[in-house]
Amino acid sequence: MSEAVRACLIIIGNEILSGRTHDKNLPYLAEELNKLGIRLAETRVIPDIETTIIETVNECRAKFDYVFTTGGIGPTHDDITSPCVARAFGVEIELNAQAHELLKSHYENPADLNEARLRMAHIPVGAELVQNPVSKAPGFRMENVYVMAGVPMIMQAMFQGIKHQLIGGRPMVSRSVGGYIPEGTIAKVLGEIQHDFPDTDIGSYPFLREGKLGTTLVVRGEEAKDVDLASERIRAAIIEQGREVIEDSGAVS
Amino acid sequence: MSEAVRACLIIIGNEILSGRTHDKNLPYLAEELNKLGIRLAETRVIPDIETTIIETVNECRAKFDYVFTTGGIGPTHDDITSPCVARAFGVEIELNAQAHELLKSHYENPADLNEARLRMAHIPVGAELVQNPVSKAPGFRMENVYVMAGVPMIMQAMFQGIKHQLIGGRPMVSRSVGGYIPEGTIAKVLGEIQHDFPDTDIGSYPFLREGKLGTTLVVRGEEAKDVDLASERIRAAIIEQGREVIEDSGAVS
Numbered sequence: 001m002s003e004a005v006r007a008c009l010i011i012i013g014n015e016i017l018s019g020r021t022h023d024k025n026l027p028y029l030a031e032e033l034n035k036l037g038i039r040l041a042e043t044r045v046i047p048d049i050e051t052t053i054i055e056t057v058n059e060c061r062a063k064f065d066y067v068f069t070t071g072g073i074g075p076t077h078d079d080i081t082s083p084c085v086a087r088a089f090g091v092e093i094e095l096n097a098q099a100h101e102l103l104k105s106h107y108e109n110p111a112d113l114n115e116a117r118l119r120m121a122h123i124p125v126g127a128e129l130v131q132n133p134v135s136k137a138p139g140f141r142m143e144n145v146y147v148m149a150g151v152p153m154i155m156q157a158m159f160q161g162i163k164h165q166l167i168g169g170r171p172m173v174s175r176s177v178g179g180y181i182p183e184g185t186i187a188k189v190l191g192e193i194q195h196d197f198p199d200t201d202i203g204s205y206p207f208l209r210e211g212k213l214g215t216t217l218v219v220r221g222e223e224a225k226d227v228d229l230a231s232e233r234i235r236a237a238i239i240e241q242g243r244e245v246i247e248d249s250g251a252v253s
Numbered sequence: 254m255s256e257a258v259r260a261c262l263i264i265i266g267n268e269i270l271s272g273r274t275h276d277k278n279l280p281y282l283a284e285e286l287n288k289l290g291i292r293l294a295e296t297r298v299i300p301d302i303e304t305t306i307i308e309t310v311n312e313c314r315a316k317f318d319y320v321f322t323t324g325g326i327g328p329t330h331d332d333i334t335s336p337c338v339a340r341a342f343g344v345e346i347e348l349n350a351q352a353h354e355l356l357k358s359h360y361e362n363p364a365d366l367n368e369a370r371l372r373m374a375h376i377p378v379g380a381e382l383v384q385n386p387v388s389k390a391p392g393f394r395m396e397n398v399y400v401m402a403g404v405p406m407i408m409q410a411m412f413q414g415i416k417h418q419l420i421g422g423r424p425m426v427s428r429s430v431g432g433y434i435p436e437g438t439i440a441k442v443l444g445e446i447q448h449d450f451p452d453t454d455i456g457s458y459p460f461l462r463e464g465k466l467g468t469t470l471v472v473r474g475e476e477a478k479d480v481d482l483a484s485e486r487i488r489a490a491i492i493e494q495g496r497e498v499i500e501d502s503g504a505v506s
Binding site: 014015016017018019020021022023026027028029030031034039040041042043044045046047052074075076077078079112114115116117119120151172174183184185186187188190191194201202203204205206218220 | 267268269270271272273274275276279280281282283284287292293294295296297298299300305327328329330331332365367368369370372373404425427436437438439440441443444447454455456457458459471473
């Protein structure tokens with residue numbers, strides 16, 4: 001397999017770690033990055049604590065090709081991502097003229113652009129803005145770190161605006177084969193198929209449907225030919241065991 | 254605030270990072286731990302890669318009071334959590350007699366307990382089993398690290414069996430106050446309330462409902478009195494701005 005382009009997602013917010021809010025940004029980002037030939041290689045969920053944010057950003061930006069953060073760029077006291085990212089890069093945070101204009105254009109009544117909302121125009125020195133078509137308050141990019149909103153609708157709009165900047169490798173091709181066969185019954189031959197196709201990743205995911213145990217096998221790889229051949233071997237193995245192939249969903253991300 | 258008991262969840266599995274499977278264990282564990290007075294302080298989602306699992310387990314078990322892992326303890330080639338945890342602790346993995354008996358009792362036909370399934374009875378030397386009332390194949394504990402299944406139903410049953418072993422601090426008390434008031438409008442006074450109640454955490458979560466912007470404010474802390482007083486201040490602040498308080502859901506986790 002060629003050297004993959006690897007990304008890390010840092011989900012910032014006490015509300016995720018308390019279980020109050022269920023994150024929806026990881027699956028979205030994973031699938032979008034995959035289309036660009038970038039692997040989501042790790043995700044961290046961290047609280048709104050300054051030292052934790054700074055340390056995590058610095059560790060991850062050194063380790064991965066791209067880092068995406070979500071959350072903590074709103075107007076309230078618990079929105080501390082922007083100053084923390086500034087500190088991670090050793091720069092100041094400043095009232096960004098372009099971000100200021102965006103917010104001015106968004107609030108018809110100048111009084112609504114209060115001190116709290118102006119915080120959303122304070123951006124690390126040297127950052128490039130990430131546009132927010134939904135509610136104007138921008139995200140930003142510092143080197144390989146993209147700082148985005150936590151609200152999924154806004155995060156998705158921001159990502160659509162920056163994805164052309166990202167340089168990926170070859171996208172992963174994926175095939176899914178399901179069968180009413182327990183994982184442990186197909187495990188041995190699956191290990192052999194994995195061994196024969198080392199450039200693919202074969203994942204095995206058991207399920208229970210209408211009272212019957214089954215397994216979905218997902219083959220992923222950069223070479224469509226390898227992925228197809230490995231999938232065919234799995235299909236054949238299920239049939240050889242006298243079991244029903246229930247699904248071949250073709251390409252999935 | 255007293256020194257909190259802190260836990261870390263390590264979610265192991267390519268299927269989570271590819272976006273294929275949406276994790277359900279984080280919110281469950283967060284809420285269950287909170288009842289025990291333990292904070293979920295960080296979560297990592299990592300791929301089925303040996304070095305990553307070993308490094309992450311070793312980093313997190315040194316940093317947090319408790320570590321919980323989910324995923325990667327099934328019978329297939331991509332289930333590598335157990336040997337990786339053994340390596341993290343510098344011990345061998347062995348056929349555990351107790352785990353072997355559990356599996357033997359589960360498979361009526363001895364031929365079904367094949368080589369692949371026997372892998373599920375291979376447990377690090379010195380580990381204590383975590384019972385699996387659903388499908389028998391156990392998890393295990395090594396020191397402060399609990400290794401559990403990824404399938405939510407099994408993970409939850411395993412957790413219910415081990416939670417009496419966990420020693421927590423004071424549980425967090427939480428109150429939620431909602432209002433049809435934009436975040437940026439209440440942000441300033443919210444910052445003041447947070448300042449006056451430093452032992453609470455006040456989170457601010459905007460929403461859009463029936464076309465109206467609103468915010469849910471969540472106050473969390475160990476002292477119910479502080480949490481109540483801070484919540485009352487927030488209620489009063491919403492009313493003072495001529496806005497509607499839409500909800501006071503009382504205790505939420």
